Amino acid sequence: MDNSPQNDAPHQQRHTRGGRWLDPVFPTTGWVCRGIEDVGHEGRLCDVCQGVRIRFAHVMTHPDVSQALSAGLGCVEKMVDDPFTAEKRERAFRDDLRIRSDWPRRVWQVSRVGNPYINSRGYNIAIWNKGGAGFGVTIRLQNEFNNEFVRNDRRLFKTIEDAKAGALEILMDVRKERRDIDV
Ligand SMILES: [Zn+2]
Known part of the structure; x- marks a missing residue:
């Protein structure tokens, strides 16, 4: 299976149940999204499942976790009460990128x-x-x-x-x- 972010739909890669999900004290609620970053074609490992490379990193913070985590949509959907908003947020971000890259032409x-x-x-x-x-x-x-x-x-x-x-x-x-x- 091609897990590279160059494929058409990197956001649709299945996030694993590994990484932080195996940590019994990892909070599964109470996360807030601080924004989305395009980390580029090479992508980076999802901080949460640590199992897939992501292109669009949702920057997630939690009052009980000292560092912000950069997570892919598949994991974010399991960390927030409203997965629909997370999906909408990523769609808007990607649409903005597309408008920006098409603009000069x-x-x-x-x-x-x-x-x-x-x-x-x-x-x-x-x-x-x-x-x-x-x-x-x-x-x-x-x-x-x-x-x-x-x-x-x-x-x-x-x-x-x-x-x-x-x-x-x-x-x-x-x-x-x-x-x-x-x-
Ligand atoms: Zn993940």
Whole structure:
């Protein structure tokens, strides 16, 4: 069996019942996720089961355990009360990574009033020329029938290219703010 993180779905590898799970004082509840890290293609061993290599490390802390543990989703799901949220959190993290890596290759359209725009994950992102002040970015929900969200970001950029790069960071902020999960 190929356990390398290069395969298509490293998160679906079966986490073992070994490692910390064999420790009788290892707490099986009360863990809090502090965030997720992409540890790269080579991956690292899951701190909890110590049996599989993981690409996306959920950083888990517990009041009775001195060190944070980097665990894969398969183990995290057994450490928290709400495995659905852990799965959602990892999905959002991976989606952000994908948006980020695709961004430089995205082709911007030009609106009827001449503004470059792009659509991504339900958002419409447009760049406005603010005269001598520079270029601004507006993000709104793409679906006009459900258009209750508009962000006219206050950041200004010197060039259109700067604004396109800045728009990615603003999109990431908006996605994070509007997500109903805490990390
Ligand atoms: Zn594990």
